[in-house]
Amino acid sequence: MARRRGGPGDPSPAKIIVTAAVLIGLVLVSLRLLPGSPFESSAAATWGGVGGGTAITDDGPATRRSRPSPSPSPSPEPLPFVPRDLDLDLDGWYGWSLLDRRSGEIVGSPDMAETSTTASMIKAWIVADYLRRTDEAGRKPTEAKLADLTKIIRDSDNTRTEQLYTEIGRSESIKRLLKTCTLTDSNVAPDKGWSRTALSPRDTARLGDCIADGKAAGKEWTSWLLKEMRLVRGAGDFGIRKAFPSAERKTIAIKNGWVDRIREQEIHVNCLAIGDTWTMGVMLRYPIGRGYEYGMDNCRKVTKALLRSAT
Secondary structure: OOOOOOOOOOOOHHHHHHHHHHHHHHHHHHHHHOOOOOOOOOOOOOOOOOOOOOEEEOOEEEOOOOOOOOOOOOOOOOOOEOOOOOOOOOOOEEEEEEEEOOOOOEEEOOOOOOOEEOHHHHHHHHHHHHHHHHHHOOOOOOHHHHHHHHHHHHHOOHHHHHHHHHHOOOHHHHHHHHHHOOOOOOEOOOOOOHHHOEEOHHHHHHHHHHHHOOOOOOOOOHHHHHHHHHOOOHHHOOOHHHHOOHHHHOOOEEEEEEEEEOOOOEEEEEEEEEOOOEEEEEEEEEEHHHOHHHHHHHHHHHHHHHEHHHO
């Protein structure tokens, strides 16, 4: 049989080669886009990824090198205090303690675990204990009761304090204090009244933190109590916050105590303060002949010696 020769309509060998090359190219491209294929592209974009390709942003093309580095986290504001050994020429005994409310770290004088009687400083707990337990019982203090509590905190009213202390179980309330606020140095003074409760400077700072974080007065009443403590006035407005510039004083919650102990022939002065990020306790005992003003001024003096601005 005679072999057929190619006619004018038959493709030339060159066209066949070109067509085959195009088809092979299309197959290879398809294989690169097929997931799992050995020819799959390793530079495929991913959602939010940082692949080797160019990312498109509202600002135009940006390579990996041109992307801004993440901003470092800002350093926390330092406390307004610089703990240091104090060598103040004061009569009697004094101790101090500072608590960083952000970390829970406590620093203080070498004798910050030594106790002294609280006098009126303990009223902050007595009011907190009443408010928390009242709320837990599903009740709300009357307006008249809140007015009494205001007198106890702002004006350090002893008569109203004694009535409230009896209402909440007397020394049972102090036992709740030790447990609720996890105090380690302090103790109850059975049948000797609220004024004889023994706290240390370290536990005083812990009490301040216990009030500030809501454990003492409960979620419902913590803000109210802190507001009242910022409004302490008259004879009770002395000590720690007086060491601060006047503009800052109104932001610091306080409760102080002062009493003359005839039996011991001493005056006991105590200061509790609560700031946004810290709490502080200062306690002093000294000869009774020195008078109240001596301790009140020295509570401020101890604080001022520890302030960062003092450096």
